[in-house]
Amino acid sequence: MSFSTLRVAVGRVFLVAGVLVLLFIPYLLWGTGVITAQAQADLRHQFAQNQRAEHAVAPLHPPTPTTGTLTVAPTIAAPPPGGPVGILAIPKIGVSMVVVEGTDADQLRSGPGHYPGTPLPGEAGNVAIAGHRTTYLHPFYNLDGLAPGDPISVLTVQGLFVYHVVSIQVVDPTDVAVVAPTPTPMLTLTTCNPRYSASQRLVVQAALVAGVLTGAKGSVTTKATRPGSVPLADGAIRKDWWPAIGLGLAVVAIVIGLWVLAGRLAGSRRSAVVVAGIPVWLGVVYLFFSALAPLLPASF
16 A cells, blocks of 8 residues: 555545544534434323323312422332433423433433432422433523522322422532432432533422322332432443444444445446445444443533
8 A cells, every 4th residue: 555545544534533523513412302302202102191090181280389288299109210200391491301210321311310219209308300401402401590489390190299499509429418318398400510511510409389189099108218318310321332333333334335435436326326325324323423422421
């Protein structure tokens, strides 16, 4: 191989690498939303089925905040990991998303995640929910725009529960005090801070001010004792690099194959190969990005 041929080859490698980097950024910011949107549609359908199963489909009128005795939901078993917990609505920042059970990376790609080991929405104690801030539909992108008094509601199979924000703070990722049990019914939302970084956690805490039960037939159970502290969600993932490695090699193989094939053809035949090959390459690139994104350090 001559020096000029090597130089061209190296140049093309850097060109392709640069294109991949440029494509990966919009994938993280917007492409990941496709995954979450599909998951949310499935979760809403599943939640509606759960409501029908629990005879909890009667329309609920927003409860009125009261200074008297609060309506608190009984303690029931949590859904299976990845299952729908309820619909979280934050009108001020335009959020209406299904909350899933669990805060692993796979679960947070589907929507805001309920911390296992904390009460379910509407129950007594400190309900904790984590969410992405810049990717996967970024439900908590504007969480810092909330102020004391702003309403947050959660609809579950047990009822509709309204919380009012009482505090907004920034803590270290290792600070688990904000999700520790509380003597009064609370809701704690956590996300990364600042945006595009995982160096801190933004925490919004809200107090239950009103609730209305549906009369769902779900059986009341006694859960195991809540842990004294729950680690803040950090997008913990299973470090399975093999799918990303395999798809990355496929991306490279397609580029090499198109390069070699196009070099052996001329005119319209070369153009046809390129035009037909690019969509295939982009499809494999999308799959590669989908496998690679969960392996990166948490920055949601």
